[in-house]
Amino acid sequence: xxxxxxxxxSNTNQASHWLVFFLACALLGLAPILRGGNRQIALVGLLxxxxxxxxxxxxxxxxxxxxxxxxxxxxxxxxxxxGMPLWSALLxxxxxxxPLWLGFLQLLPLSAGSWGGLAGRGLYFDxxxxxxxxxxxxxxxxxxxxATLTALLSGIPALATLLAALFLPRSLxxxxxxxxxxxxxxxxxxxxxxxxxxxxxPLYFGADSATGFVGSFANxxxxxxxxxxxxxxxxxxxxxxxxxxxARAAAHHRGGAQFGGAGALWLxxxxxxxxxxxxxxxxxxxxxxxxxxxxxxxxLIVKLKSKLSRKQQTLLAVAAAVFALLxxxxxxxxxxxxxxxTATVQxxxxxxxxxxxxxxxxxxxxxxxxxxxxxxxxxxxxxxxADSLFYIEYAHxxxxxxxxxxxxxxxxxxxxxxxxxxxxxxxLVRAYRAERRLSxxxxxxxxxGLGALALLLHSTVxxxxxxxxxxxxxxFLLGVYLRPLDAPRTKA
Numbered sequence: 001x002x003x004x005x006x007x008x009x010s011n012t013n014q015a016s017h018w019l020v021f022f023l024a025c026a027l028l029g030l031a032p033i034l035r036g037g038n039r040q041i042a043l044v045g046l047l048x049x050x051x052x053x054x055x056x057x058x059x060x061x062x063x064x065x066x067x068x069x070x071x072x073x074x075x076x077x078x079x080x081x082x083g084m085p086l087w088s089a090l091l092x093x094x095x096x097x098x099p100l101w102l103g104f105l106q107l108l109p110l111s112a113g114s115w116g117g118l119a120g121r122g123l124y125f126d127x128x129x130x131x132x133x134x135x136x137x138x139x140x141x142x143x144x145x146x147a148t149l150t151a152l153l154s155g156i157p158a159l160a161t162l163l164a165a166l167f168l169p170r171s172l173x174x175x176x177x178x179x180x181x182x183x184x185x186x187x188x189x190x191x192x193x194x195x196x197x198x199x200x201x202p203l204y205f206g207a208d209s210a211t212g213f214v215g216s217f218a219n220x221x222x223x224x225x226x227x228x229x230x231x232x233x234x235x236x237x238x239x240x241x242x243x244x245x246x247a248r249a250a251a252h253h254r255g256g257a258q259f260g261g262a263g264a265l266w267l268x269x270x271x272x273x274x275x276x277x278x279x280x281x282x283x284x285x286x287x288x289x290x291x292x293x294x295x296x297x298x299x300l301i302v303k304l305k306s307k308l309s310r311k312q313q314t315l316l317a318v319a320a321a322v323f324a325l326l327x328x329x330x331x332x333x334x335x336x337x338x339x340x341x342t343a344t345v346q347x348x349x350x351x352x353x354x355x356x357x358x359x360x361x362x363x364x365x366x367x368x369x370x371x372x373x374x375x376x377x378x379x380x381x382x383x384x385x386a387d388s389l390f391y392i393e394y395a396h397x398x399x400x401x402x403x404x405x406x407x408x409x410x411x412x413x414x415x416x417x418x419x420x421x422x423x424x425x426x427x428l429v430r431a432y433r434a435e436r437r438l439s440x441x442x443x444x445x446x447x448x449g450l451g452a453l454a455l456l457l458h459s460t461v462x463x464x465x466x467x468x469x470x471x472x473x474x475x476f477l478l479g480v481y482l483r484p485l486d487a488p489r490t491k492a
Contacts (some may be wrong), residue, residue: 151374165479390491
């Protein structure tokens with residue numbers, strides 16, 4: 001009887017894992033194709049998938065709590081021992097529930113008098129009175145409730161993939177990474193076809209201003225950011241081997257050569273990944289990718305140092321440099337140089353700095369409660385320079401926009417994420433020192449963390465986190481990075 005019950009629990013657990021896996025793959029694979037999820041119809045589809053995913057996750061966790069986890073008691077003790085600290089779990093819950101508590105905070109109706117007394121809102125009250133209108137009896141904290149609701153809903157797919165990455169076993173997480181890489185291959189192929197067919201190619205799907213390498217995104221910056229996040233994943237698969245356990249065992253038996261025909265194809269994929277990213281000519285993405293590629297290469301050397309001689313390690317570093325130079329030559333050093341021209345960079349930086357400064361003025365005006373999630377487009381003209389000729393939908397600095405729209409709650413949310421990231425980094429370093437090697441578990445988390453970092457770096461000069469496909473991809477990679485480390489194996 002007990003055995004039968006255990007089998008039912010195990011089967012239920014496996015079924016929930018696979019269902020979460022398929023839903024997570026659907027989100028990760030479809031979001032880039034659907035114009036990055038940055039269209040209402042696309043967002044509706046992503047929300048439906050996210051709702052199903054969250055429902056399955058909630059059902060699975062509830063089942064485990066009610067009936068107990070599958071497996072032997074010793075296995076369950078090991079699992080509990082490997083869990084994250086309580087404070088980390090509470091911070092993660094604070095982050096994961098942000099759409100709920102932010103929505104409650106910003107959409108809860110306030111009396112007109114209380115609303116008018118909040119920072120930054122008196123001006124709107126005065127303008128309404130001057131126009132001869134009368135204020136409603138109740139008003140939400142957000143200055144644009146519809147935009148706030150849309151913004152909060154847009155964040156749900158990202159949180160769904162974050163939780164999926166924490167829930168799934170490693171084997172299925174790695175399969176999700178393969179799905180991301182396949183999506184990247186599709187985007188690269190589409191971008192090449194767009195460039196080959198020219199500016200009027202139907203493959204731009206009606207985007208009038210789109211030229212060059214765009215893929216299914218709205219502009220080249222977002223394609224570059226998506227590919228930059230995949231570069232560390234390529235390094236991870238390179239470090240772990242591309243042919244599965246059997247192929248790696250066979251390669252080891254042959255003397256350590258890891259690259260046959262599949263390996264050569266994998267190297268070509270990495271080369272194409274670098275070339276297409278360079279070809280987008282996205283300055284911010286190129287800089288963030290460059291900052292991430294260095295630790296990726298160092299981790300690869302650390303991973304392979306036990307298998308490679310010092311001479312081979314040096315050759316690997318030289319090969320990486322040649323790899324990058326060939327990619328640069330394939331794109332055209334002159335084209336890249338023009339995009340990195342000092343005068344052009346300074347002019348663009350000054351424009352973005354002006355946007356950021358005006359956004360921070362808005363953040364101070366609405367402190368500590370913010371103007372409301374998604375309200376930037378509505379309230380920014382109040383702080384924009386009178387002689388500015390730009391119509392701005394986003395601040396081109398996700399962190400400044402976060403402060404303006406969410407105020408102190410947004411700052412606390414960002415600090416919670418930063419605390420989780422730093423704490424996990426400490427755990428990974430300690431685990432590396434204890435094991436004295438870069439295990440597959442550590443490499444998985446390190447490379448996925450670097451993938452998320454690539455997007456976070458570029459978000460200082462872009463609005464990446466407002467593109468659902470980029471946000472949910474980064475959230476998934478961050479979730480993999482934050483996964484509790486496996487408990488040390490005990491001898492029988």
